[in-house]
Amino acid sequence: MPGESIRERLYEIAAAAPDRIAIVCGGERITFGRLVATATASARGLVALGTAPVALDTVCSLDCVRAVVTILISGRPLVLLDSQLPEDRRTAIVDLSGAQRLSPEAVVALSGRKPLRPLSRADTAVLLFTSGSTGTPKAVRHGQRLWLGQAVDFAHHLDVGPEDRIGSALPIGFGGGMDVVVMALLNGAALHWYDPREIGRDGIEEWVRSNDLTTLHATPSLLRSIVASWSAEAAPRTLRLVTTCGEAVHSADVASARARLGDGFAYCNLSGSSETGNLAFAMVGSGAEVPERIPAGVPGVNKVVRIDSPDASGAGEIVVESEFVAEGYVLGDGTRFEPVDERVRRYRTGDLGRFDADGRLNLLGRMDGAVKVRGYLVEPSEIEAAALRAPGVSEAVVIAQRTDAGAVVAAFVSGPGAREVAAIRRHLALALPSWMLPTHVVPMTSLPRTERGKVDRANLVVPAERPPFAAARPGVELAAAEAWRRELGVAIGRDEDPFALGGTSLGLVRVLARIEAETGRALGVHDVVADASPAGIAGAAGSAAPEALPASATRLGGDAGPVVWAFCGAGADPSCFADLARAYDGTVYALAQHGLERRGVPDWTVAAMVRRHLRTMRAVQPQGPYRLVGHSLGGILAIEVARALRAEGHDVAALTVLDTLLPPGARPVGTGTTPVSGPAIAAPPLVERVRVHARVYTAGVIRREHALQEKVFWEQGVRVGARWRPRPLDVPARVVIAADNPDDPQWWRRILTGPLDIDRVAGDHHAVLHAPTIHTVARARARLSDPLPTAFTRRPNRAARVAVHPVVRSGVCRVGPG
Incomplete structure (x- = not known):
C-alpha cells in the first residue's frame, strides 16, 4: 500500500516526476510538481482558517481539481457540493456537516506558513453525503486508507499507470467521479476532466480524440448517449479501456459501444457504494465475447466479500470485510458497521447477491425489496x-x-x-x-x-396488483379473450380493458381478424373501440341497435357528464383517445377522417372536414357549452370548429390543442424564431413518389390493410393541413407541446388570443395522448368539465404561461398516424 495518506502519496509522485502532467481541464493543464507545490502552500493557509470540514462548490475547472487536492493535503475533511444540486440541498449539507463553505477560487488563492499536521490512515479525508435507498441524508466518513485502497484497486484491476491519460466524464461532486480523480492522481496518471452536464455532450467525441485519451469513465446512461451521437467512422486510436459505474449495465450497452467505437478497448463495469468503495470489477477484455448478463464481477483487492445465510440457490446478504471500507457514518445508521479486529471492519450491505461458478459476484437487488x-x-x-x-x-x-x-x-x-x-x-x-x-x-x-x-x-410508482378477474363466457366472448391473450401475452378477464394492459389500435385490428376467422362475426374498430373487452366485443357482435353515428365518429364511453369532442390526427383512428376516455369523467366522442374506417371519399380541405364534423356534433349536442380537444391535425380542426361554433353564437367553454405542428404557411411572421432543422433528407425515387400519390388520391375508395390505410390517410391529412392559414381566435385555450416539437410556443399567442396556457411536456408527439399528459388534460376540470366563469371567458388576452419542462430538444420527423 503506497503510503499512510493521500498527501504522502502525492508528495512521492511529485518528487519522482515533477514535470509529468497531472490535470487537464478546460484548456488548462498543470504538472504534478506545480500542483503539489501550490496545493501545499494553499493548504497551509487553509488550516490557519480552522479545522472544520471544508464544503467545496464544485464546477468543471482546473481550479476545482486543484482545490480538491489542496483540501486533501490540508487534512481538513472535504465535503463536495455538486454544481447541479438545488441550493437548499447544498445548504442542508453544509449545515449538517458543520462545514466552512468555499469556492474553488477562494481555496486556491489561499497561502500561509502554518505547519500541516501528520495524517494517519484512519483520519477522515472525505465526508460523502448520500441519501441512500431511504431518502434520509447520510454522511459517510471516508478515511485516508479507503482512497489509498481505491487507487490500488484501479492499478490492479484496470492496469492504470503513469502512461495513461484518464478521461473522466463523471461529476467530481459524487463518489464515482471522485474515485476517478483520486485513482488517476495517486497512480501518477494524467487526469482529463469533462463534465457534460455543464459543458454539453456535443464535444465529448472531440475531447476523447484531441487528448488521445487511453481510458474513458462514464455512467451507463452517458455511455449510451456518447455511443448514439458518435459521428466518426474510425474508432479512437488510443482508447484501451471504457468503464461505467453508478447503475446497472447490460450486454447491449457494451455491444453498442463496440459497434460505434470499435472493439479495440476493454470494458469494465464497477460496482460499489459509498460505504464499501469499490466492491467488484466486471471486465470484458478487448475482442472478448460479451456475456449475456454482466455480473458485478471479481471483488476488489484487499476486500473479503462473502454471502451471509445463503438460501438453496446461494443467494444471501452481501457482507464486506476489509481495512479499506468507510470508517462509518457521521449521520445515519451506525449498526451496519462493526469491528472485526483493530484494523478490519465488517459492513453489512443490505444487498442480496450470490457467487457464480467462476467466482464472480452477482447482485440481486435490495434485501428489503426481495x-x-x-x-x-x-x-x-x-x-x-x-x-x-x-x-x-x-x-x-x-x-x-x-x-x-x-x-x-x-x-x-x-x-x-x-x-x-x-x-x-x-x-x-x-x-x-x-x-x-x-x-x-x-x-x-x-x-x-x-x-x-x-x-x-x-x-417509479408500482401499479396495484391486478384484481382477480372473471373468466370469459363461451362463444364470441371466449374467442375475444383468447385473441387478446395471444395479442397481449397475458390472460385477460371478460370485463378487463385490453388497452390498459398494453393493447393498441393495430392490435385490436388483429384481434378482430382472429375473431372473424374463428366465429364468422365481422366487426370494425369503430364498433368496439368504446369497449374492447371480451364482453364488450361480444356485446357489439350481438347488438342490433348501435348508436346512430357516422362512420367517422365514435363514442368512447360515458353515458353522462359533460361531452368532449376529440379530433383525431391524420391517419389516427378513434382509439387514439382511449386513454382520454378512461381518465375523463364524462362522455368522449372521437372524430376521425371520413373514409378511414369505412369506404368513403375523404374531405380535401379543412373547411370540408369542419362542416362534416359540425353536422355530427349538432345531431348529438345541439347546444353548448362545447369542449374540444384535438391532436396534431385534429388541433387545427378543433380550432376551426371552435371558430364556426362561435360564429353561430354558441359557447365554446374550452379548447385543448395537443402537439399540433404548425405548417410552414401558418407560422406567424416576425417572431424572430425559426424552427429547429435537421439534416437534409433526399427525395424518394420518382416511382415511389408516383406510388404514394396514387395511394393518397384513392384514399377511402380502395380499402387497404390497416397499417397501410393509416399511412395513406396520414399522407392525405398532412396535405390538407399544409394548406391551413390560421386567423386569430378568442376562446379559452390550452396548448400542449411535446419535447420534440420545434415550434416556438409563443407563435400560438398570435393564433389563440383568448386566455391561454401553454405547457411543454416531456415525451414525443404520440406520448401526449397517454399518461401522464392525457390524464392532466382529462382532470383539468376548469378546461373540460366545468363551464368557465363569464368574467374569465371575456377577459382580454393575457401573456401566455409557458411551463418549460427539462427536456432535450431534437429535430422532428412526424411518422405514423397523427
Missing part, C-alpha cells in the same frame, strides 16, 4: 436484461414488491418501442420463466433520474 414467486427468488436484473433485448427498448428498470395479496413485479421501460407493451410482453414470455414475468409493463417517455444521474426508483 420477493419470491412460487418459491423462486425474483431477480430484477435478469428481467431488466431480457426487457432490454426487446425491440425499441433502450432502458429498463424492474421493481419487485411484496403485498398482502402476493408479489407484484413492475417493469418500467423507455425507448422508441416502449409503448408497444403487448410486443414487450410477448418477448418476455419467450425469454423468461413464467414465474419471473412482470405483473406490469409500464411504458415511460424517459426514466426519472436523481441529481447524481441514477434512476430515481423512489419516483
